[in-house]
Amino acid sequence: MGTTWSARIVDAPADCAGAIHSVLAQIIGEMSNWEPGSDVSRFNRAPVGGWVALPDTLLHVLGAGLDIARQSDGAFDPAIGRLVDDWGFGPLESAGRAPATSSPFPWQSIDIEPGRARRRRDVLLDLSGIAKGFAVDALAGALGQMGLRHFVVEIGGELRGAGVKPDLQPWWVDVEAPPGLAVPALRVALCGLSIATSGDYRRFRIEDNARLSHSIDPTTGRPVANDIASVTVLHDSAMLADAWATAITVMGHDRGMALATQQGLAVRLVRRMDDEAQEYMTPALAAMLD
Secondary structure (H helix, E strand, O other): OOEEEEEEEEOOOOOHHHHHHHHHHHHHHHHOOOOOOOHHHHHHHHHHHOOOOOOHHHHHHHHHHHHHHHHHOOOOOOOHHHHHOOOOOOOOOOOOHHHOOOOOHHHHHEEEEEEEEOOOOOEEEOOOHHHHHOOOOOOHHHHHHOOOEEEEEEEEEEEEOOOOOOOOOOOOOEEOOOOOOOOOOOHHHHHHHHEEEOOOOOOOOEEEOOOEEOOOEEOOOEEEEOEEEEEEEEOOOOHHHHHHHHHHHHHHHHHHHHHHOOOOOEEEEEEEEOOOOEEEEOHHHHHHOO
């Protein structure tokens, strides 16, 4: 899926690496748009209107994405694949062009039932905004099933920690600051918690002297154009933290933080104010830090 993974495990057994590779291979085989033979690629090639049998894990992730799409008024959209490709952030070689038109609210064209899903318009699934977090949860679950209780796993900057380090300290994590901005240090202990960050510096390209973010606003069909430098979400689920970080980034400061507060999410948002940074926290995060 174009990123890296790492794991720190206390008293890891010899077969631990093989188990991790097996979990990741299954998720890639189901959810990667970069793999032509994956289940999501197969779904995207299926005739519009036809039901497609899909694995339960993929349907679980898709269902969670559709729920967040409803709650965020489409700021997060798991059916945004065509826009991602058109703006040059997907796997298609013909990418890199601005779309002439875009279908409003692509997620509303996806139906799911037990064991299957369909698309009622020519939209494409892209689960990259939620599958990475799901993979973190899946790795943590697999390690737990092996009887391991003390570890931290990371995929592309999304992390989940359990237990403590050998010195009995928690898995301390410093939240990444956007490059070039002076932001107060934020250190959190990942004890049964996950953390995900979305930022305008993660993936982008410069075109006509303008920065085009890989985060696409589904409501406009264009890369996000607001002053959000980064959004960090702490949650029990890395999958949900991943998706909510994207949704809040797309919504912007006012709407995003209002919804995060309403949802009881632990969120830090950093805005670019000229050459300076302005930090905001939801009450849920402030309470965690007290």
